[in-house]
Amino acid sequence: MNFIQECVIKKETDIAVVGGGIIGLLTACLLAEQGREVTIFDQSDLARESSWAGGGILTPLYPWRYPDPVNQLAFRSQLIYPHLVQELYKHTGIDSQYSEGGMFINKIDIDEVGYQWLDKHHIDYMDGGEVTAKNLSLRNADFLYLPKIAQVRNPRFAQALEKRIQQLGVKVESQCQVNRLVYENSIFYLDTNKGKVSAEQLVISAGAWSANLLNDLGISLPVKPVRGQMLLFKAEPNYLSSIILSEGHYIIPRQDGRVLVGSTMEDVGFNKETTIEAKEMLESFVAKTLPELQRYPIEKHWAGLRPSSPEGIPFIMKHPNFNNLFINTGHFRNGVVMAPASAELLVDLMLGNKPIINDLPFRSIIN
Numbered sequence: 001m002n003f004i005q006e007c008v009i010k011k012e013t014d015i016a017v018v019g020g021g022i023i024g025l026l027t028a029c030l031l032a033e034q035g036r037e038v039t040i041f042d043q044s045d046l047a048r049e050s051s052w053a054g055g056g057i058l059t060p061l062y063p064w065r066y067p068d069p070v071n072q073l074a075f076r077s078q079l080i081y082p083h084l085v086q087e088l089y090k091h092t093g094i095d096s097q098y099s100e101g102g103m104f105i106n107k108i109d110i111d112e113v114g115y116q117w118l119d120k121h122h123i124d125y126m127d128g129g130e131v132t133a134k135n136l137s138l139r140n141a142d143f144l145y146l147p148k149i150a151q152v153r154n155p156r157f158a159q160a161l162e163k164r165i166q167q168l169g170v171k172v173e174s175q176c177q178v179n180r181l182v183y184e185n186s187i188f189y190l191d192t193n194k195g196k197v198s199a200e201q202l203v204i205s206a207g208a209w210s211a212n213l214l215n216d217l218g219i220s221l222p223v224k225p226v227r228g229q230m231l232l233f234k235a236e237p238n239y240l241s242s243i244i245l246s247e248g249h250y251i252i253p254r255q256d257g258r259v260l261v262g263s264t265m266e267d268v269g270f271n272k273e274t275t276i277e278a279k280e281m282l283e284s285f286v287a288k289t290l291p292e293l294q295r296y297p298i299e300k301h302w303a304g305l306r307p308s309s310p311e312g313i314p315f316i317m318k319h320p321n322f323n324n325l326f327i328n329t330g331h332f333r334n335g336v337v338m339a340p341a342s343a344e345l346l347v348d349l350m351l352g353n354k355p356i357i358n359d360l361p362f363r364s365i366i367n
């Protein structure tokens with residue numbers, strides 16, 4: 001029996017989503033809500049890679065440094081998030097800890113272009129000196145305060161999505177690595193470590209690993225891993241209420257008092273090890289920016305692999321050479337904030353609906 005015969009005999013799915021990070025989970029969720037039969041495949045457990053490792057800040061850092069398409073997806077997602085997390089809570093009982101605690105940005109990071117961008121997009125801001133924040137050793141007057149910036153606790157958000165997709169009947173194949181893709185007679189065949197599967201439609205949302213998978217189909221996608229390391233401090237509840245962004249690094253408070261400090265940008269391939277150098281660099285950032293935080297113990301140090309793409313513009317598209325191949329990847333530093341709009345856009349393309357955002361920028365670089 002050949003490979004394809006085996007696939008057909010074993011099992012089939014209407015839509016196979018490869019990669020169960022936040023991008024794949026949200027895509028599967030929207031498809032299932034539209035009554036589609038979906039199976040999601042992940043080589044690990046769901047959302048244990050970049051989507052777990054990230055910070056959950058719901059804006060690009062220094063958004064004026066990004067091209068418009070990134071901000072378009074971010075703006076659209078920012079509208080979706082409050083309702084989405086409420087719906088997820090209603091259905092699953094899992095609180096994604098969405099909060100609009102605002103963000104302090106060091107004024108030295110904001111140039112004329114930054115101020116113009118904030119004004120043009122009607123983003124509220126005020127001088128940090130006007131904000132009285134409790135328990136902060138931050139020099140508020142050195143910062144600009146953006147009160148509407150929100151965050152979500154990304155691992156909780158992913159847990160809620162995981163529960164929701166199961167309620168909606170999405171089949172989950174975790175610990176199931178897709179090793180090879182074959183395309184024949186307009187059907188995709190997936191060779192996995194748990195067996196062979198055929199699919200009418202295929203969605204690639206495999207984050208930093210997406211390019212490897214697409215290679216099998218002769219597609220070269222400029223997506224590669226960029227390592228980011230984080231430290232987690234165990235402080236007290238309400239220790240800090242706002243995100244702090246300074247000289248490219250950030251401090252993110254969670255509701256239970258834990259505080260994340262990040263991050264690094266390292267081109268080291270698929271290596272997720274943590275390093276002493278990164279830990280020392282992040283510690284010295286804390287010493288300079290918020291010395292008070294040093295009183296608290298470091299609970300964890302981890303690394304994740306961001307799916308980088310040129311200029312951070314993700315690929316959200318139907319592939320021109322395959323009628324039933326869809327791609328949703330390359331969200332780089334902004335996958336959490338861009339996820340709801342990215343999933344919405346891809347699902348519109350899959351269902352033939354008029355996309356709410358012009359999809360051209362998200363399909364123009366592929367060869």
Ligand SMILES: Cc1cc2nc3c(=O)[nH]c(=O)nc-3n(C[C@H](O)[C@H](O)[C@H](O)COP(=O)(O)OP(=O)(O)OC[C@H]3O[C@@H](n4cnc5c(N)ncnc54)[C@H](O)[C@@H]3O)c2cc1C
Pocket residue numbers: 018019020021022023024041042043044045046047048049050051052053054055056057058059176177178179205206207208209210213227228229230262263264303304305306307328329330331332333334335336337338
């Ligand atoms: C340190 C750090 C901080 C960040 N902070 C933020 C932030 O504050 N805000 C923000 O918006 N974004 C942030 N990000 C970026 C964000 O986390 C990512 O852009 C986003 O999580 C990408 O989601 P994804 O679903 O595409 O990828 P992933 O979460 O990496 O998911 C890809 C999935 O595909 C699976 N997979 C891969 N290959 C295969 C295969 N062959 N077979 C089966 N399964 C496969 C993997 O196991 C994985 O679960 C941060 C990232 C890092 C690392």
